[in-house]
Amino acid sequence: MHNNIRMRAENVDFYYSEKKTLHQITLPIYKNKVTSIIGPSGCGKSTFIRLLNRMNDLIPNTRLEGRIFLDDQNIYEPDVDVVNIRRKVGMVFQKPNPFPKSIYDNLSYGLKINGANDKHFIEDRVITSLQEAALWDEVKDRLSENALKLSGGQQQRLCIARCLSVQPEVILFDEPCASLDPISTRCIEELIEKLKENYTIVIVTHNMQQAARVSDYTAFFYIGKLIEFDITEKIFTVPKDKRTEEYVTGKFG
């Protein structure tokens, strides 16, 4: 596999019971780059990103055909340890979903379930993750407070910190700003910009400007098919497919 490719989908079909929702998706995810997935509602972009860490395993009656690689390993091989995949490929969800626990416990949870029990190590990771997620200064004096008391934007950064706590290699963002105000959105975007130095990032977004601002590569999905994949700049300036052009210029959406 190409050195700069971290993940790769190969001829992926996906079914909800008998309904085929993804058709023959083949897509590379480049290392230390931000890849955004855009497209109108119901085009399968969320379904696709959730395949990258096998989150759709939780939905009954679903089936995948094709292969998805993380480095050289097909993550859908029967003998693959899902837990291990999810540790390497973290996820931040559409709606901030901190646990109803303290800020500190939200962050220590992932470490503890993965077997960490050294108090200093955990404390260290908690602080580092909060700093990485640009939340440390706002919460350092209230780590024992319930995370649900934070504002929406802070909660989402907490979820990012929680995801970082277990040191993933790839981070999936499923419309991370869908429920946030513009200022929080900007904060998260800046954060994504910074995070790509150390992580490979995939982001699903409804918002084309956001894709244009934060991503290096863009994939355009339409009715379960990958219509076009290219460097972001090209997708937004010289798209090859007519449907891509119509979507990015706002003719439909």
Place this chain on the structure above:
Amino acid sequence: MKFKTENIIKSGFGVLAFSSLLFLFGITVILFKEGLPIFKYVKLFELIGGKLWYPTYDPPDFGILPLILGTFWVTIGAMLIAVPLGIGSALYLHEIAGYRERAILKPVIELLAGIPSIVYGFFGMVILAPFLQRLLNIPIGLCLFTASFILGIMAVPTVSSLAEDALDYVPKSFREASFALGANRWQTLVKVVIPAAGSGISTAIILGVSRIVGETMTVLMVAGGAAVIPKSLFEPVRPMTATIAAEMGEAVVGSAHYHDLFGIGLILFLITLIFNMIAEMIGRRYRLKLGHGR
């Protein structure tokens, strides 16, 4: 004209809505009015701490400790059955059962709640008690164990369906977050879902207790009815509710016995009131904790 009709309808429904408040008030007043005069005959400590219940002897003994302990032990015994069964089945239904299993099991468990208590009593009296009597070779099968067992089964649907509601109430996003961090199902259940549903589950248990404490017909039929402090699981008991049901018809209105029975009713009322209030308080805190109350 239209305005007038609307007002009539409004106040009509208002009266209906407030009528239950009126009933509650009326019942409370009567309980206190008829229950408190017992203290003309005995002191509080003699009433609650007295070990002898001979209300119709001369001189009478009004100690209700055997009755309180009867209710207490029957409740404990019943909870030992209802809590594991109820919560276990809620967890199974919620976490493990497939769609079809759930579609069958859930209505069946809820159907248990629809069986009249007299039928439970009948079952205990005719089937369980004779079986126990033969099995253990004891003089009578109507005892603390039989009452606990039957009441425990009766409380299963209450505990189970409320606990399942509580589990259902835990947002799916918590699970997803946990799985996305690399947790397995067991870790997610024990460390995220159950703590988040914890207060809802305790509410389920408390309401189960309050159902058992107040149950009358079944214990009247299967508890054996002896007003003595039980020394083993297989001795008959006489819980508070059964005592009132059995004796109220014979007590002379206005007599000490009569007031004593009302006193027992008052104590029962206070116990269930407290349990319901605790359940309500926990429920409210729980909603706040999950961020629904804001």
